[in-house]
Amino acid sequence: MLVILFILPLDDYPIVRFLLFLIPYFTVGYDILRKAFKGILNHQVFDECFLMAVATIGAMILGEYTEGVAVMLFYQIGELFQSIAVGKSRRSISDLMDIRPDYANLEQDGEVEKVDPDEVEVGSIIVIRPGEKVPIDGIVVEGNSSLNTSALTGESLPRDVKPGDEIISGSVNMSGLLRVETTKEFDESTASKILELVENAGERKAKSEQFITKFARWYTPAVCYSALALAILGPGRSPSWSSAAPARS
Amino acid sequence: MKKTYKIDVDCANCANKMEQAAKKTEGVKDATVNFMALKMKVEFEDGAEPAAVMQEVRKNCKIVEDDCEIFL
Incomplete structure (x- = not known):
């Protein structure tokens, strides 16, 4: 659908184009927007979904519809790869569990x-x-x-x-x-001993895992804040929003 | 007293958030989440009632990560 919208010469009908682009945007991005909203409700504001929601809503406002949809699409693809990888790991661990006789x-x-x-x-x-x-x-x-x-x-x-x-x-x-x-x-x-070791292995975290846990808690909010700072302080002392938006030709 | 519960969680970061939330809950001495095996081991404080504490843990986990589930 994205490809079709790209090809169709709808530049003369900006409103129609906008509405049509909203369809793939919400199809791909609904979950992410919902999570961002729930995060705000639960006082967990600065997470990855919030970042993407802000970025894509900004893109849609600026008229860069393909950018907005692409961000959401690539995120979902990444999530898909993650669940495939995790599923494979879990299956190989449960296959290992089969060595226990009944x-x-x-x-x-x-x-x-x-x-x-x-x-x-x-x-x-x-x-x-x-x-x-x-x-x-x-x-x-x-x-x-x-x-x-x-x-x-x-x-x-x-x-x-x-x-x-x-x-x-x-x-x-x-x-x-x-x-x-x-x-x-x-x-x-x-x-039984082997299975016990495998099950308990996940509980003691490696040093790098502990580091990543602490790092992750600070990283996303820091990115959000710096993005915000860049948006407000970036364009200079007298930010003029119309000149900051990309020109559409 | 230690008890193990079956959980459902999608990403490793969410598992970490659940662990942090569980550790902060009142009545919980220590908690570990095994993301790969989908299990959560909770050690309760002396005198704490496991069923009630786990309801609190579940609620706290839902706040930090909506997509997770703890099977009590």
Whole structure:
């Protein structure tokens, strides 16, 4: 629509041109204007939306309609890129969460029962069938198999295990049935510890993140104030607004 | 007493603003917002009532950042 408006020779009908340009302006910029307004209501005046609202309203008043719409459009594109990037990060983190097993095959009195991994005590025997994830850290009691540890270590070659070998939770049992005596509880097992570290990693901020947090709080208001100062003090001692506006030819 | 809540927030700056707002709320000893995992961990003062304090936190967060949401 913007391209059409650009091409159409509507210079003879300035009011119509203005109204037509308002359509894309409000389509793209409605959210931003609304946020700027709410920010003012909540005493959070000087934020990015306020800056853009002032800039684009000024542009519209001056007759630079394409500038006004372009600012809003590019901001929305930036926001789109941000949500794509954040979505990808979150999905890769939630894929990581999949290494946690949901059940354990506990062997009690010769019978194998599917239980919650939390319920398995240290020293019990669990059975891990081919294709299942190892639920709890332990030592192999019986069975030979290869384990896929790529989720934990990134190692592409499977690791062969035989009785007496220690295995860690989160790896996937590939070829043979294993009977394992657990050495740790579920919460203390490798997979759970890794997930705990990942979840808590976001809480301790890096030094640069702390710096950016403080910087961001001062940066946007400072830009707003200096823009305001530039507008008022900039044109000189006797600002004459008509000469400051760009000439339209 | 610490409690973790599920939140919904769009940008990292908004998460920071929510954290600051939560920390300033009465009855809150400390708060951390995990933007990536969409979780907020709040440590309450001794004797504070979590449900009431969280309503205050939610209100304060809405003031600083309208698009955010805390699932209580």
